[in-house]
Structure formats: structure tokens, C-alpha cells
Amino acid sequence: xxxxxxxxxxxxxxxxxxxxxxxxxxxxxxxxxxxxxxxxxxxxxxxxxxxxxxxxxxxxxxxxxxxxxxxxxxxxxxx
Amino acid sequence: xxxxxxxxxxxxxxxxxxxxxxxxxxxxxxxxxxxxxxxxxxxxxxxxxxxxxxxxxxxxxxxxxxxxxxxxxxxxxxxxxxxxxxxxxxxxxxxxxxxxxxxxxxxxxxxxxxxxxxxxxxxxxxxxxxxxxxxxxxxxxxxxxxxxxxxxxxxxxxxxxxxxxxxxxxxxxxxxxxxxxxxxxxxxxxxxxxxxxxxxxxxxxxxxxxxxxxxxxxxxxxxxxxxxxxxxxxxxxxxxxxxxxxxxxxxxxxxxxxxxxxxxxxxxxxxxxxxxxxxxxxxxxxxxxxxxxxxxxxxxxxxxxxxxxxxxxxxxxxxxxxxxxxxxxxxxxxxxxxxxxxxxxxxxxxxxxxxxxxxxxxxxxxxxxxxxxxxxxxxxxxxxxxxxxxxxxxxxxxxxxxxxxxxxxxxxxxxxxxxxxxxxxxxxxxxxxxxxxxxxxxxxxxxxxxxxxxxxxxxxxxxxxxxxxxxxxxxxxxxxxxxxxxxxxxxxxxxxxxxxxx
Numbered sequence: 001x002x003x004x005x006x007x008x009x010x011x012x013x014x015x016x017x018x019x020x021x022x023x024x025x026x027x028x029x030x031x032x033x034x035x036x037x038x039x040x041x042x043x044x045x046x047x048x049x050x051x052x053x054x055x056x057x058x059x060x061x062x063x064x065x066x067x068x069x070x071x072x073x074x075x076x077x078x079x
Numbered sequence: 080x081x082x083x084x085x086x087x088x089x090x091x092x093x094x095x096x097x098x099x100x101x102x103x104x105x106x107x108x109x110x111x112x113x114x115x116x117x118x119x120x121x122x123x124x125x126x127x128x129x130x131x132x133x134x135x136x137x138x139x140x141x142x143x144x145x146x147x148x149x150x151x152x153x154x155x156x157x158x159x160x161x162x163x164x165x166x167x168x169x170x171x172x173x174x175x176x177x178x179x180x181x182x183x184x185x186x187x188x189x190x191x192x193x194x195x196x197x198x199x200x201x202x203x204x205x206x207x208x209x210x211x212x213x214x215x216x217x218x219x220x221x222x223x224x225x226x227x228x229x230x231x232x233x234x235x236x237x238x239x240x241x242x243x244x245x246x247x248x249x250x251x252x253x254x255x256x257x258x259x260x261x262x263x264x265x266x267x268x269x270x271x272x273x274x275x276x277x278x279x280x281x282x283x284x285x286x287x288x289x290x291x292x293x294x295x296x297x298x299x300x301x302x303x304x305x306x307x308x309x310x311x312x313x314x315x316x317x318x319x320x321x322x323x324x325x326x327x328x329x330x331x332x333x334x335x336x337x338x339x340x341x342x343x344x345x346x347x348x349x350x351x352x353x354x355x356x357x358x359x360x361x362x363x364x365x366x367x368x369x370x371x372x373x374x375x376x377x378x379x380x381x382x383x384x385x386x387x388x389x390x391x392x393x394x395x396x397x398x399x400x401x402x403x404x405x406x407x408x409x410x411x412x413x414x415x416x417x418x419x420x421x422x423x424x425x426x427x428x429x430x431x432x433x434x435x436x437x438x439x440x441x442x443x444x445x446x447x448x449x450x451x452x453x454x455x456x457x458x459x460x461x462x463x464x465x466x467x468x469x470x471x472x473x474x475x476x477x478x479x480x481x482x483x484x485x486x487x488x489x490x491x492x493x494x495x496x497x498x499x500x501x502x503x504x505x506x507x508x509x510x511x512x513x514x515x516x517x518x519x520x521x522x523x524x525x526x527x528x529x530x531x532x533x534x535x536x537x538x539x540x541x542x543x544x545x546x547x548x549x550x551x552x553x554x555x556x557x558x559x560x561x562x563x564x565x566x567x568x569x570x571x572x573x574x575x576x577x578x579x580x581x
Contacts, residue, residue: 012566015562049529057331059327060324060566063324072571073321
């Protein structure tokens with residue numbers, strides 16, 4: 001299980017950039033199809049909000065790959 | 080302290096926390112429920128900038144600002160205490176809600192109207208961002224360890240009950256403003272929509288009175304007397320790897336999936352019934368109200384059960400059931416409300432309207448079916464090209480179909496109770512007392528405010544991109560839920576922390 005946790009970290013690290021790429025690609029297509037202010041604002045908000053979260057997923061994946069989740073803390077002293 | 084006294088105390092604590100949290104959810108939801116009416120009053124479509132502000136207010140402000148509220152008030156709660164912080168959130172929420180009901184419309188004060196409403200909506204989102212972490216932390220820090228899931232699950236009922244209350248108050252107000260329905264609805268759309276906002280201040284007043292009489296959390300009082308309060312809860316929560324990794328795990332392994340299941344099972348389901356299945360306004364809401372009523376006790380059932388078998392698998396099984404059955408259930412919504420499967424009583428067909436504008440003739444009829452359903456049929460004919468299109472709307476369902484839909488909504492909300500019932504105790508147990516309010520609030524409000532709150536918008540957007548598939552909106556929930564399920568299953572353990580006094 002520890003090996004699964006570790007190597008899945010690579011998947012999470014890759015998923016972040018893939019999600020950002022997909023979002024920007026869809027946003028560009030939608031804005032090109034409907035270039036009104038509402039569409040631009042909506043997609044700008046999605047990108048501004050979800051990009052930091054995707055970066056958080058990359059960080060999560062990095063921690064997983066570095067074995068940070070092999071043993072979860074059981075008291076505040078460990079945190 | 081003896082057991083009966085402890086029991087009485089914990090119920091007082093739960094009542095004080097829950098009532099206020101329920102009111103805050105009610106305040107937050109009435110804005111969303113009345114978004115169409117509010118848009119007409121404050122954001123006229125003729126003014127593009129006002130329409131833009133409408134998009135911002137209803138779309139971004141309320142949901143996306145919640146994590147910022149979590150940071151601001153979470154920090155306050157870890158510095159000055161739980162009691163005063165979530166008294167402050169209640170005052171801000173109540174005040175801004177009442178104020179929305181007072182703001183004159185665009186027709187009266189022009190551009191100031193949408194700007195004021197947007198600001199007030201931002202305040203609502205900030206206040207809500209600070210409320211939940213405080214309420215859940217406050218109850219959990221009073222509860223005995225072997226019943227933490229059970230006692231905190233009472234807080235978990237408040238979001239759904241707040242939705243229930245908002246739907247109920249809106250429906251009652253919409254019907255009571257005149258003897259005949261049409262006049263009553265017209266008055267509601269003109270000025271009666273303000274009443275649910277004004278009602279809030281009475282409820283908030285009662286909640287403030289109750290909360291003023293509460294004592295501070297004993298755990299917080301203890302660390303304060305020992306001089307162990309965090310100097311910088313934000314830095315401790317997110318600047319140190321040892322805690323940041325748990326915040327990320329809480330988000331990606333639990334609250335992200337819980338948030339999308341919560342909003343899909345309630346908000347998106349109601350929106351789907353109204354806009355895709357085109358059910359009558361009142362019926363689409365009463366179906367949800369019945370579903371909520373029957374399913375709400377299960378928050379307590381699953382919260383209490385999590386004390387016996389652990390939190391993790393109840394939440395994850397709920398998530399898995401949801402993502403595996405959503406496509407089937409929402410397809411049932413479409414099948415049950417489809418006109419094609421019904422037998423029309425032709426002799427009862429009634430012509431309601433027949434108008435022609437240019438080349439376009441629109442004929443609206445009332446169509447009665449043998450099972451008791453009544454639909455409005457709108458046929459649009461282009462006299463030049465000869466093309467015809469027909470839509471069915473304002474569908475009033477027969478009794479059998481109505482209660483079948485209630486049954487399916489009950490199932491959807493049952494999934495909500497599984498993912499949401501145990502999660503307060505789960506989040507509290509992940510973090511130490513000195514940074515608990517900050518640490519648990521952020522993943523909760525990103526999971527619910529961002530992932531969950533944007534579900535109806537993103538799902539609707541997907542249906543405009545993949546236009547041939549009315550169920551394409553569900554892919555967002557299914558993909559997010561699946562990633563969360565895998566992360567939660569692999570990385571979270573099922574251990575219940577016996578001691579949160581640290």
C-alpha cells in the first residue's frame with residue numbers, strides 16, 4: 001500500500017497541469033465561440049479559482065511521492 | 080460534572096450552534112433561490128454592465144469568497160475564541176441579508192443598486208466562510224469522544240434544513256400575497272420577494288440572544304489560560320508541511336467529493352427538474368422539500384454510526400454510490416417527466432394563446448393526460464420555412480410520478496447524508512486545537528464553496544458545450560467525486576481520534 005501511495009503521487013502531480021491545460025483550452029474555445037463579456041468573466045473566474053487548487057493537487061502529489069502519507073499523525077505533537 | 084448535567088450542557092451547546100448556523104444557511108440560500116427575481120430588480124438585461132454584475136454576484140461572489148471568509152474568521156477564532164467569532168459571523172450575515180431586502184431597485188437608484196447588492200452578497204459569503212468551522216469546532220470540543228460523530232451531525236443537518244426553510248418561506252410568501260395565485264405571484268415578483276430577507280432578522284435576533292449566553296469552548300479556554308494560543312494560526316496551518324499536508328488531504332480526499340455530492344443531490348437536482356425536465360416551479364421545489372424532510376434524520380444516523388465503525392468508509396461509500404448511480408437516476412427524471420410516454424386526453428386540450436409575430440406563429444395549449452398530468456405545449460411555426468418546433472413546459476405531474484421523483488430525490492439526499500453526516504467530526508479530529516478553526520475551515524469551504532457551489536454553473540455550462548447530451552453536466556461531479564474517492568480510500572485512515580484536547 002505504501003508503494004501505491006508513493007507512485008500515485010506521480011499521477012496527482014500530472015493531473016494538476018492536465019486539468020489546467022484542459023480548462024484553458026476549453027475557455028479559449030468558448031470565448032472564441034461566444035466573445036461576450038459574460039463568457040469572458042465566467043471563464044476568467046474558473047481559471048483564477050481552479051489554477052491554485054490544481055497547484056495544491058501537485059503539492060499533494062509531491063508530498064505523496066515523498067512518503068509524507070505513509071503514517072498519518074496521531075497527536076498534535078507529531079503535527 | 081455528573082452525566083445528566085453534561086448531557087444538558089451538550090444539548091444547549093448544540094442548540095446554540097445549530098440555530099445560528101441554520102439561519103446563516105437560510106440567509107445564504109434565499110439569495111440563490113430568488114436569483115431570477117433579484118436579477119430583474121437590480122440587474123436589468125438592457126444594461127450590459129449591470130448584467131455583468133449580476134453574473135458576478137450570483138455566480139462568483141457568494142461561493143468563491145467563502146474560503147477567504149474561512150481564512151479571516153478561522154484566524155480570528157483561533158486567536159480570540161470560537162464564541163465571539165461566530166457571534167460576529169452571525170451579525171454580519173444577518174445584517175447583510177436584511178439589508179438586501181431594503182435596497183431600492185435599479186429603477187429607483189440606478190447603478191448604485193447592483194453595486195450595493197454585490198457588496199452585500201460578498202459579505203454573506205465571507206460570513207458563511209467563518210460560520211461553519213466555528214460551529215462544528217465548538218460542538219466537537221464539548222462532545223465526549225465516543226459520541227463526537229453523533230453530536231456534530233446535528234450541525235450537519237443545518238445546511239439542508241436551511242435550504243428547506245428557504246424553499247418553504249419563499250413558497251408560502253409567493254402564495255399568500257393575494258387571494259388569487261396570479262396576482263400573488265405578480266406581487267411577489269414586484270416587492271414580496273423582500274419578505275424572506277426581512278424574516279431573517281427576526282431569526283438572527285433570536286440566535287444572537289442564544290449565542291450571547293454561551294460560554295467559550297472549554298478547550299480553547301484551557302489553551303488560553305495555559306498561554307498556548309497560536310501567535311499566527313495562518314502560518315501554522317499552511318506554512319508548515321506537517322499541517323499543510325493534512326489540509327490538502329482533507330480537501331482532495333474528503334471535502335472535494337463531499338461538496339460536489341452535496342450540491343448535485345440538492346441544488347443541481349432541483350435545477351435539473353426545473354430547467355431540463357421543465358417541471359412546474361412549485362412542484363420542483365416541493366419535491367425537494369419532501370425529499371429533504373424524509374432524508375434529514377439520516378445525517379444523525381450516519382454521524383452516530385461513524386462513532387462505531389469510523390468516519391472514512393461511510394463518507395467514501397456514499398461518494399461511490401453517488402458517482403455510480405447519478406447517470407441512471409437523472410435519466411429516470413427525464414423518463415418520468417417525458418410527454419411521449421403519456422396518453423393525451425384530446426377532448427380536454429385547451430388553447431391558451433395563439434400569436435403571430437412576423438413569420439413566427441406560437442401556439443400555446445394546455446394538454447391533459449390520462450394519468451392526471453397537465454403540461455403546457457408550445458408549438459412554434461415558421462410560416463416562411465415551414466419548420467415547427469414543440470416544447471413542453473410548466474409540467475404539473477400526476478401523483479404517481481410526483482412521488483416517484485420524491486423517492487429518487489430522497490435517494491440523492493441519502494448519499495448527501497452519508498458524505499456529510501460524519502465529516503464535521505472527521506475534520507475536527509485531523510487538526511490540533513490551537514489551529515483547528517483555521518485548518519478545517521479552508522478545506523471545507525474550498526470543497527463546498529468552490530467545488531460544490533460551482534457545480535450547478537459548471538454542470539449547466541457543460542450541457543451548453545455538449546448539447547446533445549442532457550446528462551453531460553453530471554460528468555463534472557462524477558470525475559471530481561471519483562478522484563476524491565480514490566485519494567480518500569488510499570490515503571485516509573479510519574482511525575477515530577480519541578483525544579481532541581491537544
